[in-house]
Every structure is written in C-alpha cells, then in structure tokens.
Amino acid sequence: xNILYVxxxxxxxxxxxxxxxxxxxxxxxxxxxSEALKLVREKNLxxxxxxxxxGLNQMDGCxxxxxxxxxxxLNNIPVFAVxxxxxxxxxxxxxxxxxxxxxxxxxxxxxxxxxxxxxxxx
Amino acid sequence: MPFNIAQLEVLAEKTQLFxxxxxxxxxxxxxxxxxxxxxxxxxxxxxxxxxxxxxxDDDVQVFTDTISNLTVQQPKTNESFTxxxxxxxVLSLKFDFTLCDNLVYAAGIDTTEEYKEHRALITISKLxxxxxxxxxxxxxxxxxxxxxxxxxxxxxGTPMTRDLGASFYPExxxxxxxxxxDTLLRTKRPYEYTEKIITAKGVEKWVxxxxxxxxYKNEVVFVNGTIADITERYNYIEKLKYNEETKHLALKxxxxxxxxxxxxxxxxxxxxxxxxxxxxPCNQNQVSEEVFxxxxxxxxxxxxxxxxxxxxxxxxxxxxxxxxxxxxxxEYRYYEVHGFRRKNENGKxxxxxxxxxxxxxxxxHEKTIEENKKRLQAMVNNGMDYVVxxxxxxxxxxxxxxxxxxxxxxxxVNPKExxxxxxxxxxxxxxxxxxxxFNEAIKGKIVKEEIERVTPMGVNQWxxxxxxxxxxxxxxxxxxxxxxxxxxxxxxxxIAIRDAHIKEQELSDLKSNILSNFSHEIRTxxxxxITISKLxxxxHSKEEKDQLxxxxxxxxxxxxxxxxxxxxxxxIETIQKNLQYTKQDINYVVExxxxxxxxxxxxxxxxxxxxxxxxxxxxxxxxxxFKTAIDHIxxxxxxxxxxxxxxxxxxTQESKKNIYIYIIDTGIGIGKxxxxxxxxxxxxxxxxxxxxxxxxxxxxxxxxxxxxILGGEIxxxxxxxxxxxxxxxxxxxx
Numbered sequence: 001x002n003i004l005y006v007x008x009x010x011x012x013x014x015x016x017x018x019x020x021x022x023x024x025x026x027x028x029x030x031x032x033x034s035e036a037l038k039l040v041r042e043k044n045l046x047x048x049x050x051x052x053x054x055g056l057n058q059m060d061g062c063x064x065x066x067x068x069x070x071x072x073x074l075n076n077i078p079v080f081a082v083x084x085x086x087x088x089x090x091x092x093x094x095x096x097x098x099x100x101x102x103x104x105x106x107x108x109x110x111x112x113x114x115x116x117x118x119x120x121x122x
Numbered sequence: 123m124p125f126n127i128a129q130l131e132v133l134a135e136k137t138q139l140f141x142x143x144x145x146x147x148x149x150x151x152x153x154x155x156x157x158x159x160x161x162x163x164x165x166x167x168x169x170x171x172x173x174x175x176x177x178x179d180d181d182v183q184v185f186t187d188t189i190s191n192l193t194v195q196q197p198k199t200n201e202s203f204t205x206x207x208x209x210x211x212v213l214s215l216k217f218d219f220t221l222c223d224n225l226v227y228a229a230g231i232d233t234t235e236e237y238k239e240h241r242a243l244i245t246i247s248k249l250x251x252x253x254x255x256x257x258x259x260x261x262x263x264x265x266x267x268x269x270x271x272x273x274x275x276x277x278x279g280t281p282m283t284r285d286l287g288a289s290f291y292p293e294x295x296x297x298x299x300x301x302x303x304d305t306l307l308r309t310k311r312p313y314e315y316t317e318k319i320i321t322a323k324g325v326e327k328w329v330x331x332x333x334x335x336x337x338y339k340n341e342v343v344f345v346n347g348t349i350a351d352i353t354e355r356y357n358y359i360e361k362l363k364y365n366e367e368t369k370h371l372a373l374k375x376x377x378x379x380x381x382x383x384x385x386x387x388x389x390x391x392x393x394x395x396x397x398x399x400x401x402x403p404c405n406q407n408q409v410s411e412e413v414f415x416x417x418x419x420x421x422x423x424x425x426x427x428x429x430x431x432x433x434x435x436x437x438x439x440x441x442x443x444x445x446x447x448x449x450x451x452x453e454y455r456y457y458e459v460h461g462f463r464r465k466n467e468n469g470k471x472x473x474x475x476x477x478x479x480x481x482x483x484x485x486x487h488e489k490t491i492e493e494n495k496k497r498l499q500a501m502v503n504n505g506m507d508y509v510v511x512x513x514x515x516x517x518x519x520x521x522x523x524x525x526x527x528x529x530x531x532x533x534x535v536n537p538k539e540x541x542x543x544x545x546x547x548x549x550x551x552x553x554x555x556x557x558x559x560f561n562e563a564i565k566g567k568i569v570k571e572e573i574e575r576v577t578p579m580g581v582n583q584w585x586x587x588x589x590x591x592x593x594x595x596x597x598x599x600x601x602x603x604x605x606x607x608x609x610x611x612x613x614x615x616x617i618a619i620r621d622a623h624i625k626e627q628e629l630s631d632l633k634s635n636i637l638s639n640f641s642h643e644i645r646t647x648x649x650x651x652i653t654i655s656k657l658x659x660x661x662h663s664k665e666e667k668d669q670l671x672x673x674x675x676x677x678x679x680x681x682x683x684x685x686x687x688x689x690x691x692x693x694i695e696t697i698q699k700n701l702q703y704t705k706q707d708i709n710y711v712v713e714x715x716x717x718x719x720x721x722x723x724x725x726x727x728x729x730x731x732x733x734x735x736x737x738x739x740x741x742x743x744x745x746x747x748f749k750t751a752i753d754h755i756x757x758x759x760x761x762x763x764x765x766x767x768x769x770x771x772x773x774t775q776e777s778k779k780n781i782y783i784y785i786i787d788t789g790i791g792i793g794k795x796x797x798x799x800x801x802x803x804x805x806x807x808x809x810x811x812x813x814x815x816x817x818x819x820x821x822x823x824x825x826x827x828x829x830x831i832l833g834g835e836i837x838x839x840x841x842x843x844x845x846x847x848x849x850x851x852x853x854x855x856x
C-alpha cells in the first residue's frame with residue numbers, strides 16, 4: 001500500500017515510516033501542506049495520514065483536507081487524522097470536518113495497522 | 123248796652139280803647155278818635171271802607187270769619203289784628219266783638235308790645251318745631267301751644283286732654299310716656315325723654331319732651347313743658363350712629379384699630395378698638411409716642427422708626443409700616459399700619475389717619491409656609507442629584523439649587539425669578555426624549571429613562587430620570603416632578619460585574635486551552651518516545667539503533683522542556699501573591715538576560731547586539747517575572763533566526779514615562795494571519811510547533827501575561843522572511 005504521511009515533526013514521521021514498513025506499506029513523507037498537494041498528483045496513493053498542527057506560518061491539516069476534497073483524483077482515497085490534539089471532543093471535531101478516521105498520538109499502531117488492513121481487503 | 127255813634131265819639135276822648143262799629147259786612151261805620159292812629163296820615167273818608175283794607179294779609183280772613191260767625195249770644199273776644207300803616211307805625215290790637223242791632227261793636231286794646239313777644243315765641247316755635255304745653259294736675263287741664271299742634275299735625279282748635287296727648291304715642295311706649303308725668307308729680311323732679319310719635323296725619327316723628335314742675339307749698343301746682351320735633355336730628359344721629367357702627371364692625375372684622383395723628387400738636391387719638399387691642403386704658407384718649415414706641419418689639423423698633431420717617435417724607439399720601447406690638451396679654455403680635463396723610467395747602471402733613479391691623483395669624487401662617495418651603499427645598503436639594511417640578515405647561519415651578527446654578531450658568535436664566543420652560547434649558551440631545559416622557563407623565567404614568575452623558579469635567583455619567591405626575595383633588599395631573607439620580611456607580615458596578623463574568627469565562631477558556639495546548643505538546647514527543655521504544659525491541663543494525671537512541675533523546679528533551687514551561691503557567695493569583703516589587707535598573711536586568719543567551723546566538727553564527735540606554739532607567743518590577751518574559755522573547759528571536767542578527771535595545775527617548783525594550787531579529791517572520799494570534803493561547807489550530815521551533819506559542823503568551831501583570835505592554839511587528847520586532851513597554855520610576 002502507498003501511504004502519504006503529512007507530518008512536520010521529523011521524528012514522528014520517521015517512526016511512522018519504520019512501523020508501517022514492517023507491515024508491507026510504503027510510506028511517503030510530506031513535511032507540509034504544499035509538499036503534500038504536489039505529491040498527491042505524482043503518486044498513486046491508497047491512504048493519506050495527516051497531522052493537524054503543521055507548524056508556524058503553515059496551513060494546518062484541516063485546511064489541507066479541504067484542499068484534498070477539491071481534487072477529483074482523491075475522491076476515493078481515505079484521509080486519516082493523526083494528531084496530538086486529543087482532548088475530549090477533538091475526535092468528533094475532526095471526523096465532522098471530513099476525516100475518515102482519527103488516531104491520537106502516541107499512536108496505537110495495532111489499531112492503525114488493523115484499520116489499514118481493513119482498507120487493503122476492501 | 124252798646125254805644126251809639128255820638129256816645130262813641132265822646133267816649134273816645136277819654137279812653138285808651140280803640141272802638142269801632144262795623145256793618146255786618148265789615149264796613150266801617152264809626153270809630154273813636156283813638157282809632158285814627160291805625161290809619162295812614164291824611165286819610166279821609168275812612169268811614170264806608172272795609173276794615174280789611176287796613177290789616178295785614180294774614181288777618182283778613184280772620185276778621186271776615188270772626189264777623190260772619192258772630193251772633194248775639196256768642197260774642198268773640200281776644201282776636202288780634204295787626205295794622206301796619208298807622209301814624210305810629212305798626213300796631214297790634216286785641217278786639218272783643220259784640221253783635222247788637224245788626225251792628226258789630228268792636229273794642230280793642232293796644233297789644234303791640236305783647237304781640238311782638240308773642241310773635242317772637244311763635245316764630246321760635248315754628249322754626250325749631252317746638253311747642254310749649256302746660257298741665258294742671260288739679261283741674262286736669264292740658265294746654266298746648268300752637269307749636270304742639272304743629273308737631274302733631276293737629277288742628278290748633280282741637281280741645282286738648284292728657285289722654286288725647288298720650289294717644290299720639292305708639293301703644294308700646296304709651297304707658298312709659300304717661301309714667302314720666304306721673305313720676306314727676308310724685309317726685310317733683312323734671313324729666314326729659316325722646317320718643318317716637320305718630321302724628322294725626324300718620325307720619326312718624328321723633329320728639330323730645332322736657333317737663334318742669336312748678337311747686338307751691340311742696341305741691342306740684344302745674345307742669346310746664348316743651349315738645350320738640352327732632353326727627354331730622356334724630357335721623358341724622360341715627361345715621362351717624364349707624365355709620366359709626368359700620369366703621370366699628372368693619373375695623374373689628376379685620377382686627378383693626380383706628381388712630382388719628384394730629385401732627386402739629388403731635389397728638390395721637392386711638393379708637394376704642396385700638397385701645398382694647400393693645401390693652402391701653404380706655405379712658406385715656408391720648409398715648410404719647412414714647413409710650414407707643416416702648417410697646418414695639420425691641421428688634422423691630424429701629425426699622426419701624428426708619429420706615430415711619432420715610433413714609434412721612436414720601437411724595438404720595440399713603441403710609442405703610444409693620445412691626446410687632448405687645449398686646450393686652452403681654453405677647454407680641456404682628457401688626458401692619460395702613461394710613462393716609464392729609465396735607466395743608468403748603469403741602470405739609472397735618473393729620474394722618476391710619477388703621478392698625480392685626481396680621482399676626484397671617485404672619486404666623488406665612489412663617490409656617492416659609493419654613494415648610496425651606497424644608498421642602500432642603501429635601502429637593504439633598505434628596506436627589508437634580509430635582510425639578512414643572513407645571514403642566516412645562517414651566518419650572520421649583521428646582522434644586524444645583525439645577526438652578528446649571529441653568530443660570532448655561533442659559534443665563536434664573537428660573538426662580540422668571541417663568542421658564544424647562545425644555546428651553548436642557549441640552550438638545552435630551553429634548554426629544556424629555557418631550558415624550560413628560561407627555562406620558564401628564565397622562566398620569568410614572569415613567570423612567572436612563573441617559574448617558576459627559577459631564578463638563580469630562581467624566582461619563584449615567585442618570586436615571588424619573589417623571590412622576592402629581593395629582594390634584596380631581597386626580598388630574600397638575601404638575602410633574604422630575605428627578606435625576608446619578609446611577610454612574612451602580613452602572614459601573616454592573617459593567618464591572620459583567621466584565622468580571624467575561625473575564626471569568628475567558629479565564630476558564632484560557633485554562634482549557636492551555637491544557638489542550640500542553641496536552642498536544644506532551645503527546646507529540648511522547649509519540650516519538652513510545653514508538654522508538656517499541657522499534658528498539660526489533661532487530662536493528664548498530665547504526666540504526668544509535669540513530670533511534672538519538673531521536674529518543676531528542677524527544678525526551680522536548681518533553682522535559684514542555685514540562686518546565688508548564689511550571690511557569692501557574693495561576694495568575696499565585697503569581698501575583700508571590701510578586702516582590704523592587705526598583706530595578708532595566709539596563710542591568712536586560713543585559714543579564716542578553717548574556718544568558720549569548721551562547722545560543724553564537725552557536726547559530728548570528729550577530730548579537732545590545733544597546734543600553736544612557737540614563738540607566740529604573741522600573742518597579744518583580745525581577746524574576748520580568749526576566750522570564752525577556753528570556754522567552756530573546757530565546758524566541760534566536761530560535762527563529764537562522765541568518766543575520768538579533769538586536770536588543772533599551773530606550774527612553776520615546777516617552778518620559780515609559781522604558782522601551784526592543785528585540786529585533788532578521789528571522790523567518792510571522793505571517794499576517796498568525797501575527798494577531800501569537801500571544802493567544804486560545805486558538806487551537808494557531809501556532810505550529812515544528813520540530814525546529816517548538817514551544818513558541820505558550821512562551822509568548824506567558825511573556826505577555828507577565829509584562830501585563832507588571833503594568834506594561836508588549837507589541838509585535840513582523841514581516842515574513844524579513845524578521846520580527848517585539849517591543850516591551852514598562853512604566854519608568856520617576
């Protein structure tokens with residue numbers, strides 16, 4: 001599976017890559033929104049993981065999701081939020097914005113991998 | 123036996139008698155020598171003429187009547203005739219007439235002297251409407267003179283008796299009148315009385331009767347009396363009495379006494395009422411000015427005397443004065459004097475008539491009203507901030523002193539002295555609402571409005587204005603009371619409560635946002651730590667393992683850093699409680715912070731400057747709090763700058779009161795979208811915490827709060843990719 005991970009924190013991006021690689025996934029990292037928008041056109045993707053807080057002066061994950069929605073090529077590609085915003089209500093907030101799934105940091109990889117597997121079967 | 127003609131003429135020579143013989147028609151047939159005195163000189167041929175040619179006109183009819191009524195059986199005696207044209211002048215004679223042989227014999231005596239007296243008496247009697255009478259108690263004879271008959275409009279020939287005399291008195295007084303005469307007979311004392319009679323013609327008259335007894339051997343032998351018609355005088359006196367009573371009652375009605383000051387003699391006469399009022403002795407007609415002055419209240423004497431002399435020197439004739447006088451009970455009462463002066467032809471005041479009027483009750487009422495008014499005014503002045511009473515036309519009836527002052531100052535009108543429409547003396551922006559609410563109040567409603575205004579001192583003020591209708595007996599609005607109540611304090615308190623409520627809400631939001639931010643800041647490195655720990659369990663090359671360990675270390679550092687910042691975010695209350703304000707040299711504090719970050723700047727290869735202020739300005743601050751804020755911002759500037767410089771500058775040029783600290787970098791800058799939010803920990807999606815620049819958002823908001831706690835402010839200017847300039851302004855110790 002080709003998975004795009006939009007994440008500005010290099011450590012978190014790296015550990016995601018390492019964990020998902022173990023489960024036959026190919027992880028492509030984008031450091032910010034504009035990089036991600038470039039990559040979605042180039043790559044053939046099965047899933048997109050988006051961090052919400054993408055740093056000072058940068059568009060955030062929510063804005064990026066809206067941009068994705070306007071792209072026809074991404075019509076059937078699920079977008080998961082992977083974020084450290086994990087206060088009560090945050091999950092509902094992000095799902096309401098249109099994310100297909102929500103994972104808080106620290107990431108529960110068993111759950112994430114299981115969700116990815118479900119996608120792969122379908 | 124009658125004389126014949128020859129005898130008559132002889133007899134005439136010897137006698138003082140005047141003798142005539144007339145025909146029954148009165149023609150003179152014969153007369154004796156003495157009679158010649160009665161005729162004019164050289165008057166021949168008297169015989170054959172009628173005697174009436176020689177008597178006064180009044181006597182003509184008397185003579186004619188006498189002769190024609192004469193009979194043989196009834197001679198006529200004592201008939202008086204006056205002959206005006208005789209040789210000796212006017213002669214009056216009294217004749218007796220006898221009829222004999224169809225001739226009239228007349229013998230007269232000269233009564234000229236008695237007649238004069240008689241005529242005089244008759245004249246007096248006529249002119250004074252007086253009659254004389256005589257009563258003989260023994261014979262019961264009652265004699266009335268002609269005057270008596272005149273008074274009673276009765277024919278003089280009517281025979282008179284006592285009973286007939288008494289019959290002219292009305293029944294109710296008849297017994298009393300008769301008793302007068304009986305009493306006189308008994309007591310032998312004279313009497314007089316005034317009574318009403320009704321004359322024979324039915325006319326009412328007032329008569330005065332006087333009677334004197336004539337006494338012989340201690341017995342009343344007869345009574346002489348007079349009766350006088352005093353109707354005119356009586357009526358006049360009655361009228362006078364009536365007028366006097368009118369005046370008396372009128373004066374009494376207004377509790378007034380009359381005085382009459384005869385100025386040339388300096389004598390003052392007081393009416394009985396006057397004297398009674400002041401307890402002066404009634405039998406004493408005059409009171410000296412000195413005595414009167416002593417009765418005036420000591421406090422009033424001076425003014426009263428001054429007014430008195432002013433009054434007397436005025437061009438007009440009116441006199442007015444007022445003072446308190448001691449009355450008959452020894453108490454002082456208020457009196458007013460209204461007078462009028464009479465001047466002589468030289469314009470000098472010779473007499474002054476005046477009324478002394480007791481105005482005590484009125485004065486007391488006036489005083490009470492005045493006192494009540496003062497009390498009301500005090501209430502009006504002190505009860506509310508402003509109070510105005512208007513009539514239904516909107517004119518000011520009454521206003522508190524402050525309002526009066528304001529109206530006088532702003533509109534140059536004194537509502538106490540002249541009629542003044544309230545709407546004309548209020549600010550323009552208040553007129554419309556005033557007109558509306560005033561009309562509502564006129565309809566009988568109590569209405570309220572609140573207005574906000576700026577006082578002449580430039581202070582914001584809120585006034586609550588109440589329009590309260592006041593009703594008359596018929597429950598119709600007859601005036602409107604408008605009260606102005608300064609509710610600024612309440613209003614400010616309400617605003618403060620609202621603000622406090624908002625602040626509380628904000629604080630609560632702040633708390634949850636801070637919590638959310640910290641949660642994010644902890645979860646981010648924790649994600650690395652947990653995942654790396656799991657990965658380390660797998661098989662890796664040594665190289666891979668070392669890299670993982672480095673990442674682990676980095677994540678741990680970041681976690682600790684976040685936890686340290688969290689410690690700085692205690693409750694504001696806790697921070698404020700523990701503050702220690704001291705006067706600090708800002709150059710020194712900033713220099714210390716600058717030095718502490720030197721190694722970071724050097725490590726990144728940045729130029730690192732510090733410009734101190736020459737005046738070494740001081741500020742009252744908590745050094746720890748202030749330095750933490752400065753540290754955060756310098757740290758921030760270095761973090762976000764990769765090329766160029768970071769400059770820290772202290773200046774007092776901009777303002778006398780404040781110290782300016784600038785932290786200027788040439789770093790990545792902050793976009794417009796984020797610039798407003800960098801101090802704001804509320805915005806969840808606000809500031810990204812990139813791997814490179816983590817912890818920024820919370821540090822800045824913390825710095826802002828610290829500077830604000832210390833009474834300063836913090837501002838920021840930034841341009842993307844050019845750099846950022848923070849300015850901290852802190853009050854200077856003067």
